[in-house]
Amino acid sequence: MHTDTAFTRRLGLPWPLVQGPFGGGLSSVSLVSAVNEAGGLGSFGVHHLHADQIMQVARDLRVATNRPFALNLWIPLHDEPEHPVVSDAQWDRAVRRLQPFFDELGLDAPSRPTPSAVWPAYDQQIEALLEARPAVFSFVFGIPSPAILSRCQQLGIVTIGAATTPHEARLLEQAGVDMVVATGSDAGGHRVSFTDAPENLLTGTFSLIPQVRDAVRIPVIAAGGIADARGVNAAIALGADAVQIGTAFLACDESNAGRPHQAALHAPDMDRQGTTLTRSFSGRLSRGLRNRLTIELAQAPEDILPYPWQNWLTGVLKRAAIAQGRADLMSLWSGQAVGLVRHRRVAELMQSLTSE
Numbered sequence: 001m002h003t004d005t006a007f008t009r010r011l012g013l014p015w016p017l018v019q020g021p022f023g024g025g026l027s028s029v030s031l032v033s034a035v036n037e038a039g040g041l042g043s044f045g046v047h048h049l050h051a052d053q054i055m056q057v058a059r060d061l062r063v064a065t066n067r068p069f070a071l072n073l074w075i076p077l078h079d080e081p082e083h084p085v086v087s088d089a090q091w092d093r094a095v096r097r098l099q100p101f102f103d104e105l106g107l108d109a110p111s112r113p114t115p116s117a118v119w120p121a122y123d124q125q126i127e128a129l130l131e132a133r134p135a136v137f138s139f140v141f142g143i144p145s146p147a148i149l150s151r152c153q154q155l156g157i158v159t160i161g162a163a164t165t166p167h168e169a170r171l172l173e174q175a176g177v178d179m180v181v182a183t184g185s186d187a188g189g190h191r192v193s194f195t196d197a198p199e200n201l202l203t204g205t206f207s208l209i210p211q212v213r214d215a216v217r218i219p220v221i222a223a224g225g226i227a228d229a230r231g232v233n234a235a236i237a238l239g240a241d242a243v244q245i246g247t248a249f250l251a252c253d254e255s256n257a258g259r260p261h262q263a264a265l266h267a268p269d270m271d272r273q274g275t276t277l278t279r280s281f282s283g284r285l286s287r288g289l290r291n292r293l294t295i296e297l298a299q300a301p302e303d304i305l306p307y308p309w310q311n312w313l314t315g316v317l318k319r320a321a322i323a324q325g326r327a328d329l330m331s332l333w334s335g336q337a338v339g340l341v342r343h344r345r346v347a348e349l350m351q352s353l354t355s356e
């Protein structure tokens with residue numbers, strides 16, 4: 001593997017490998033520290049956490065690792081209010097649609113939470129993140145304000161934004177962001193476009209990498225559908241300075257994905273079942289394994305609430321589904337390279353990524 005890149009030089013890392021951040025509670029301190037110990041950049045997704053919880057995560061990470069790590073946030077989308085307004089009728093319809101699943105899991109239908117319980121205040125998250133001062137601040141769904149980017153620069157925090165098109169990559173570079181993740185539609189998790197509806201911006205990773213390479217001069221990190229050394233080498237050959245891997249790390253014991261999710265990622269029939277782009281899990285377009293939840297909710301897309309409400313509702317299901325081992329009734333985020341998942345320990349995955 002070519003290891004002397006603008007990415008490794010800037011961060012002083014041996015390998016051009018990033019463990020992708022997972023929001024919603026799927027990141028873990030042990031995942032980040034295991035990746036760091038193996039010479040990659042570990043990332044922790046904190047978009048679902050309140051300011052004091054972000055500070056606590058940073059403290060826990062510093063106890064577990066003395067190497068650089070990334071904290072990751074979601075930027076509020078400009079065309080969306082912080083808490084999308086959902087009428088009582090809409091809420092009731094969404095709950096009615098999920099009622100058979102609540103019944104199957106022996107749950108009462110949940111009562112509606114307050115907006116601040118489902119969506120922490122972004123301004124407070126940013127202040128906590130700057131105070132925590134991670135080596136890297138990575139973010140998706142947009143560009144932080146010039147004031148925040150200049151504070152990152154003053155504090156020596158490297159900023160990494162995500163682009164789903166060459167145009168988005170150029171906007172990030174023009175704003176002064178240090179590096180860009182070229183995120184192909186193969187990737188697991190949310191489609192993080194910020195200039196158009198994500199359904200319109202579905203370029204695959206290996207088409208996107210050289211286009212983003214040609215569009216910007218800042219380091220490019222390739223993400224989406226890469227899970228082994230062949231993919232890493234191919235991305236670097238196309239001009240990437242590093243690779244960000246999600247699904248293959250999510251499938252490792254050290255992640256916080258939980259048993260049913262990890263078992264599904266390792267299941268031998270995954271290459272038959274495949275992944276789908278769905279709004280069923282969270283209300284925003286994301287890629288995950290096809291299961292009963294994605295198939296049945298797709299029949300009535302009008303009953304799916306906008307993010308974060310749908311995410312909160314399926315989160316209630318998910319907690320019970322994990323406890324009961326029911327992978328059919330929970331969000332199973334995954335990228336298209338799921339059929340390449342082989343390893344259960346970060347050390348083994350890192351070894352296989354770096355040894356070929």
Ligand SMILES: Cc1cc2nc3c(=O)[nH]c(=O)nc-3n(C[C@H](O)[C@H](O)[C@H](O)COP(=O)(O)O)c2cc1C
Binds near residue numbers: 046188
């Ligand atoms: C469960 C899950 C949650 C994710 N959450 C975030 C997130 O909060 N922020 C982010 O920048 N990327 C997030 N991602 C994207 C990953 O960090 C990474 O870019 C992506 O998984 C790479 O594609 P791959 O899964 O095909 O390897 C998430 C991905 C998954 C699978």
